Amino acid sequence: MSNLLKRVLKISILPAALIIVAKVIGLYIAIKYFQLEVFIDNNPENLFSIQLYFMDQTSTLLANSLSNFTVLIALAAVNAYLIFKYRLAIIYNNNPKTIVKLTKLNLISWVNKKDNDFIKVFVWTVFLWMVCFIIMSDVFAQGTYQWIGIFAFVVCIMSTWVLIRTFEIESQIIYPDQPNKLY
Amino acid sequence: MDKRDIKRIQMKFGKFLDPFVIVVIIAVFSLSALSLVNLSPRTYTGFQKDVLGATTENSSFNVTIEKVGGKHNYISNEILNKISPTHYVYKAKVGSMGAGQYSKPIFRISATGLQSQNLDFELLYSDSSKTKISLMDKASNISYILKDSDGKTYKQSTKVPSQETEYYLVLENTSYIFFDQIVEIRIFITN
Numbered sequence: 001m002s003n004l005l006k007r008v009l010k011i012s013i014l015p016a017a018l019i020i021v022a023k024v025i026g027l028y029i030a031i032k033y034f035q036l037e038v039f040i041d042n043n044p045e046n047l048f049s050i051q052l053y054f055m056d057q058t059s060t061l062l063a064n065s066l067s068n069f070t071v072l073i074a075l076a077a078v079n080a081y082l083i084f085k086y087r088l089a090i091i092y093n094n095n096p097k098t099i100v101k102l103t104k105l106n107l108i109s110w111v112n113k114k115d116n117d118f119i120k121v122f123v124w125t126v127f128l129w130m131v132c133f134i135i136m137s138d139v140f141a142q143g144t145y146q147w148i149g150i151f152a153f154v155v156c157i158m159s160t161w162v163l164i165r166t167f168e169i170e171s172q173i174i175y176p177d178q179p180n181k182l183y
Numbered sequence: 184m185d186k187r188d189i190k191r192i193q194m195k196f197g198k199f200l201d202p203f204v205i206v207v208i209i210a211v212f213s214l215s216a217l218s219l220v221n222l223s224p225r226t227y228t229g230f231q232k233d234v235l236g237a238t239t240e241n242s243s244f245n246v247t248i249e250k251v252g253g254k255h256n257y258i259s260n261e262i263l264n265k266i267s268p269t270h271y272v273y274k275a276k277v278g279s280m281g282a283g284q285y286s287k288p289i290f291r292i293s294a295t296g297l298q299s300q301n302l303d304f305e306l307l308y309s310d311s312s313k314t315k316i317s318l319m320d321k322a323s324n325i326s327y328i329l330k331d332s333d334g335k336t337y338k339q340s341t342k343v344p345s346q347e348t349e350y351y352l353v354l355e356n357t358s359y360i361f362f363d364q365i366v367e368i369r370i371f372i373t374n
Contacts, residue, residue: 001197005204012208016215023222038224039307053227055266060226071219130216143223 004119011120015075015127022074026067027052036063065145068135072148075128076155082121083162089116090169118170125163132156245295246343246372251288256280258287258352271370272307277314277354279361286319286353290370293347300372304339306330307367315355316366322348329368332357343372 031038036059041051054060089111091098102108132152139149248271250263260276273289292302304318306329316330320341327339332355352366 001193001200001204005201005208009204009208009211012211016211019215020218020222023219027222027224039227041227052222052224054224055227055270057226060224064223067222126212127215130212131219134216134219138223 007119008123011123012127015078015124018074018078019071019127019131022071023067026070027063029070030063030066034059034062038063061143061145064138064143065148068138068144069148069151071131072135072152072155075124075131076159079121079124079128079159082124083166085111086116086118086121086166087169090173118166121166122163125159128159129156132159246300247293248370249291249293251291251349253288255287257285257354258289261289263290269372273368273370275352275366277364277366279359279363280354280356281359282356284353284355286351288321288349289352291347291349292344294343294345300343300374302341302343303369303371303373304329305369305371306336307369313356313358314360314364317353317355318368319351319353320344320348321351322346326353 030036037055038059039053041053054063088098088102092102092108092111099108102111132155135144135152136149136156138144139146139152248263248265250261250273252261257278257280258275259278260274262272262274264272264274266272271290275289294300304327306316313332313334314330315328315332317326317328318339319326322344325341327341328337329339330336352368
């Protein structure tokens, strides 16, 4: 079996679970904090028969926006953490000053872990894209506040840009003698 | 078969598992996306929608529902929330009780003029799966079963009564219920 596929499968379980957990937490916060009236109904026509309902449009919009924003922030935060760690590991390998600084802060083992690879960053970014697209489509369907859609769009663009930059660094590691080669 | 043989078989046939792994990866992506979409709450429109999906407003609406109130040994903490002119939610606490039938008038419906609207009842929530829950129209002496003793729920519909009438909450147990439970009923007035 392909090691790459096994690794992708292993990595993709955590972001998939985080999306669901963050959505549930976001909904819980919205319902508890704003004291919204919610109930669960059974609709066999849908793919998943269980559906959450609110009594009015304003409550639905508020709860949906808050929960979508929670998912976006959770994924973006983990993504930023992974990219920061990955970039730090690359700099660490090339810059003696960084090695000294990290040694002083006792962070060498944290940066130099084996799981610090490009494929992890890539999988998390793909999940972030997916969430951004769902949120943006929800904004077009008037199910989420517009500013969250704009925020998701900015996060999507930024994550794409950072992923391209990270890929460039990765390609430089693979082909150090050919700096203009981009694969 | 030793470890080396197993490894050899894995190397030989393992590659055929790759398409299945790809399917699993796609499933993980799709399921998380579908869960995110499905967990997004919706606004309940229930019975208020007509065939074309447009909400029908009745400007000369003349059906009112009021809580009866009063004391009862087992049914207490009654609340009747008016969500909209066509939508009410009744909620009550039912204390622990022995086997038998218990009833209490819970709401009063009055309507003026000729009525063409329907009354729809639906059990929103009930803890106990063994209690049979029904509503009884006192004027016509008709019972509407909302939940049977097997836990199966029913949506019930009837015409808005032309005269004022009281509806009774009827609870039937075949055995002792040791805990308190909450009963919630949705009432819709539809055209």
